[in-house]
Amino acid sequence: MQATYPYDFNPRFLYDCKLFYFDKHKNADSVLKYALLNTKVDEKMYDVNRLDETSMSNLYISYVNILINYTRLKDFTRAAVYKKKTEDLLKQSSRFLKYEDLIRGYQARSDYYAAVGQKGKALDAANEAIKLQKENLGRENTQAIAEMNALYQIQVKDKSISTLNKDIKLNNLKLERNRLVLLITALIVLLLLIFIILYYSIYKQHKLKQEKEKVQLQQQLLRTQMEPHFIFNTLSALQSFIRLEEKDKAIKYLHQFSRLLRSSLELSREKLVPLSDEIETLENYLSLQQMRYNNAFQFSLQTPNEDLDAIMLPPMLVQPFVENSILHGLNLSQNNGFIQVNFVLTDQILKVDIMDSGQFLSENKVQNHHSLSSIICEERLQLLGKERNQNAGVTYAKNRNGGTLVTLNIPTSPIA
Numbered sequence: 001m002q003a004t005y006p007y008d009f010n011p012r013f014l015y016d017c018k019l020f021y022f023d024k025h026k027n028a029d030s031v032l033k034y035a036l037l038n039t040k041v042d043e044k045m046y047d048v049n050r051l052d053e054t055s056m057s058n059l060y061i062s063y064v065n066i067l068i069n070y071t072r073l074k075d076f077t078r079a080a081v082y083k084k085k086t087e088d089l090l091k092q093s094s095r096f097l098k099y100e101d102l103i104r105g106y107q108a109r110s111d112y113y114a115a116v117g118q119k120g121k122a123l124d125a126a127n128e129a130i131k132l133q134k135e136n137l138g139r140e141n142t143q144a145i146a147e148m149n150a151l152y153q154i155q156v157k158d159k160s161i162s163t164l165n166k167d168i169k170l171n172n173l174k175l176e177r178n179r180l181v182l183l184i185t186a187l188i189v190l191l192l193l194i195f196i197i198l199y200y201s202i203y204k205q206h207k208l209k210q211e212k213e214k215v216q217l218q219q220q221l222l223r224t225q226m227e228p229h230f231i232f233n234t235l236s237a238l239q240s241f242i243r244l245e246e247k248d249k250a251i252k253y254l255h256q257f258s259r260l261l262r263s264s265l266e267l268s269r270e271k272l273v274p275l276s277d278e279i280e281t282l283e284n285y286l287s288l289q290q291m292r293y294n295n296a297f298q299f300s301l302q303t304p305n306e307d308l309d310a311i312m313l314p315p316m317l318v319q320p321f322v323e324n325s326i327l328h329g330l331n332l333s334q335n336n337g338f339i340q341v342n343f344v345l346t347d348q349i350l351k352v353d354i355m356d357s358g359q360f361l362s363e364n365k366v367q368n369h370h371s372l373s374s375i376i377c378e379e380r381l382q383l384l385g386k387e388r389n390q391n392a393g394v395t396y397a398k399n400r401n402g403g404t405l406v407t408l409n410i411p412t413s414p415i416a
Contacts, residue, residue, distance in 0.1 A: 012041045012058075019065075032069040038062045056093045060086065060101055064108045071112045083112055099136035103129050240292065253291050260284040267315035272413060275343070275350070276308035278315060282341070285319050289326050297330050297337035297357075304345045312413045313350060314384060320374045321354050321394070321406050329356035329404050349391060350410040358403030384411055 015034045022030035042059040049055055063086045070079035086105050094102070106129035113122035238257055241250040263281045267273045279301060286299045304311075322341065330337035342353040378394050385392030390411040399405040 012038055015041070029073075032066065032073070035062060035065045035069060039066060053096045056089070056096045057098060057101055060089050060093070060097055060105065063089065064101075064105045067108045067112060071108070071115050074115070076112070076116050079112055083109055099132055099139070103132045103136070106132065249291060253288060256284060256288050256291070260288060264316065270315060272312040273315045274309045275303075275311040275313060275412070278313065278318065279303060279308065279343070281316070282319055282322060286322065286339070289323075293326075293332050294335075296332040296335045297326070297339060299339045299341070302340070302342045304343050306345055310414060311345060311350065313410050314380065317377050317380065317410055318352055318354070318408065320377045321408065324374045325354055325356040325404065325406065329358060331357075331359045345412065348412050348414075350408075350412045352408040352410065354406040354408070355399050355401070356403040357401055358399075381408065381410065 015038045019031055019034040019038065022034065039059070039062040042055065042062045045052070045055040046059045063082050067079055067082040067086060070076070070082065086109065090097070090102075090105065106125045110122045110125035110129060113119070113125060238250070238253055241253050260281065263277065263284065267277060267281060283301060286301075290297065290299065318341070322339065325339055326332075330339070337357045339357075340353075340355045342355075344351045344353075374394075381392045381394060384390075388411045392409050392411050394409075395407045397405045397407070
């Protein structure tokens, strides 16, 4: 059977069965053969996991069995080898071995020493076996006493439980009378909690709605303050051309201004405008300022790759900061200034970087002059961020060219 179904049998179990059979029939050679086979299996298991108590115990017993059989066969040379193995394993793992295994091992070594004429060592091993037997007997007696005590305690507890059960039945009668009162009280408390939660939720929603309306009104008021300021600055530039009697420039400037004014008035009526319209208005404004200052600066606009008509934002937020860069961030007398405006859209936040060439002041000084219109736009951005619960605002920094870098974070909305 084992040869036909090799994977369905445990080899050690098979060897044990044969070992017991031949041991019963006093066939020492066969007993030794299967004991050695058992030892090979046990050594492999022990090498896999040296901390496994079962593997240690099996290997120790296998060594002891081989020692006993070699001693019976009077093959003392090989018996000495396995006596040494039992002693080595005992030093490594004595705390993991059972009393029965230890006693059998000392008895086997005592028989070996007696057979080779070492009576002193035989007596020492026999005494150690007797000592372990006494310890084991004492441990078993202690365990038996503990078990009897535990049994007694269980009986005492059973009586106590019986008494307690009677008390519980009496108390249950009282509890049943109070259960209805407690249930009614719990329902009242639950209904009261539900009412409080609903009231607080309604109150909180109403308060949030009022705050949102307040923010919207404040934003509309700030826009009405900013738009006349923008028109006033543009008309001042036109006035300077007329005063200098530059007719052609004035006509061209007036035509450009009419386009800018028309787009500004159209944008000012809307809460949100497409980014394309905002960029077109900004480009018209920069062209006007470039004409006003006789091409004293150059400008460039870099727009995102997305569909600009689908990106909606509040109108006239970028132009005041560009105006501030022209008036306070450029050295217009040297005719070599530049302004660069970059638009980058990331996760519904439009990042606008406005960089100017600077006025060649102190290297560590950042141009921090803020016009009224830029201050109004900063307030608009703060209100917009609060309304939408998004990151919105303005930061100022010195760029590597010596000028100022103004960064706007503007929340946007997809087109409806």
